[in-house]
Amino acid sequence: MKSLVDEGVTTIFGHPSGMIFSDAASDHPFKYILCRHEQVAAHAAEGYYKATGRTGTVMVASGPGATNCVTAITDALVDSMAIVVLSGQVPVGVMGGDVAQEADVVGTTRACTKYNFLVLRAEDIPRIIKEAYYIARSGRPGPVLVDLPRDVILKHAAFKGDPKSVAIRGYHPQLAGHPGQIKKAAELIAQAKRPVIFGGGGIIHADASEEFRELVDITQIPTTLSLMGLGTLPTDHPLWLGMLGMHGIYWANMCMIHCDVMIAIGSRFDDRVTGRFSEFGQQCQIIHVNVDPTSIQKNVKVDVPIVGDVKCVLRELNKALQKVDRSWASDLEGWYAQIEAWKKQDSRRYEQRGATIKPQYAIDMILRLTEEYDPIISTGVGQHQMWTAQLYRGHHPRRWLTSGGLGTMGFGLPAALGAQAGIPDRLVLNIDGDCSFQVTMQDLCTLVHYRLPVKTFVINNKGLGMLRQWQRQYPSSPHADLAHQPDFVKLAEACGVGGIRIERPEEVKAGIEKAINTPGPVVVDIVVEREEMCLPVMPTGVGTVDVVQVGETARDTSFPGWR
């Protein structure tokens, strides 16, 4: 426990059991947030990490307590979230004997953690805790699990030899980029005629948003971000193109298809970004900066790979580019004009007509009406997530929480909970889907108990909207309509949370304002058009080139809700 204090841990998310942590349960200096489900505790730690930049800590019981975290741990691995999970384990002597509440947690989580430890001796605890936090937050951040057998914890080991530093011979994250590669990158950028900058979540993990913005400002290059990178460039920046990818903004994807130099920073070229790997980026030279060597040359062939911490590399790259004698903006005028031409086709446009609420309208209004508060926004997974990303109006990093790599439904409420616990005085919104919300909604009670005033907006299309959309494209997809949905207003009230229902377009504005002005947590059930399609879309397994066609044909065929 002293080890945790030394690591600067102030907040712990957890779900205890009778077996362990008697030590932690009694008098302790932590804000201990007891969640109703371990998955929630671990997602909350992710939200806490992403919003505050401080490693999230989770404490759970042995066996089922630990296995319940597996989804969230996997989510943290894919989206590079620094969390440390401390799990209880049965005493060393009986391990492997299938005793009550035993599970092979280290074995189970081997594939979904950055690293995991089984502690066998009390005197190793200080070193292991230190290493766990170091591994979680350094290099490409990720989840680390420490499995603590009960007898090891209870053996009050004399706290000696408090380790001051960590030395792991198999682990040396690289900070500085290779100077020769940085020089090459600068030369390539200096000659580019149709360049595009593509930023990912790695910029946020490296706290390099300022340097990133500097790069954009020096070079005057149009910039797009992945779903995970949102917030690293203010959405009112003149060079901001919007999000790219499967449901990305039309012209952002067009820039990726037609550029001659692509500068990818802190991204990993997810398939939802590139479409079919084989066609992606063939027309251009690619510069790729990532701290994780395994992310480079994995999906896409890169011309100038730079392994290093994004912040360090960008500093050097910016220095090199500042020396370049080029009038960037005027050189790129032709390219800007081309982009302006693409911008005439805005596939996000929606028209609020008739008596049902368009989901885009509801989301747009939420984002506009809360913009002045600069809120932290989390989402579930599905159409509502993509619309929120497309219409996003944020200006700062660490305000956007979404499950990107794994796409975990149920992420929204816990992540918002964790963010609010870390930053009590900022407005935190959870823009959720009716189905995603149901995955973790039991923790509304936790919001009440710890006085966390998260405002949840359920974009209620009475079913799995994203699947419904896929069914149209691939008729064999599974069932997506859910005939019986709970009454979210009553449900909220049953948990002690304010409930508001919005059913008609003219109620939207007032309803949202009421929610923001209601103290404490609130759930707003916004009943929306069920058949709305999330456009544009690039079907999976299809090249980025095809996204364009899909966007355009969608305009002609009369999907309901299309203008």
Place this chain on the structure above:
Amino acid sequence: MREQAPARRHILTLLVENRIGVLARIAGLIAAKGYNIDSVSVGETMDNSMSRVTLVVHGDDWVMEQVVKQLNRLIDVVKVVDLTEEDCIEREMILIRVNAEAPNRAEILRIADIFRARVVDVTHRTYTLEVTGDEHKIQALLDLFRPFGIKELVRTGQIAIARASKAAPRKLEREAGNEEQVESKSTAGTP
């Protein structure tokens, strides 16, 4: 962009922490690529806190490059070298029990002699032999013994060591040195 390269045999040599679960991590990583490990051998090094793992895996070069990088990323893995393209010495030892009926006994011993195999156990019906060699030698021996009937075969798996290069005496010292010095592995990926 990424062409499907044909699968070929790769020999990887790894220096790893001598710890619980390390082999499971390595095996898990390779299994996750859908590749089968042809052989694996593990033993302590001069420094008993570290082990040497030699892996033989069939895979296409692009994926194997990923595998090497990801093995490098494992925190318990201190160093990985793909010896496939390098000049190296490979050895495997096998124990083989061959049917040895009266008319064949002399012939089997003659073959054993040519391959410098040693007889380690003998009955009226069988010979048990111990042989060491590289992949080709072992294969040739198995081909020759197969007509007699191989009753049992046990293999250690390949081990390999890079040839000491005359051009790089530092490496020679290190390999032969008291303790295997470890260089930072993090530069992998940056040319």
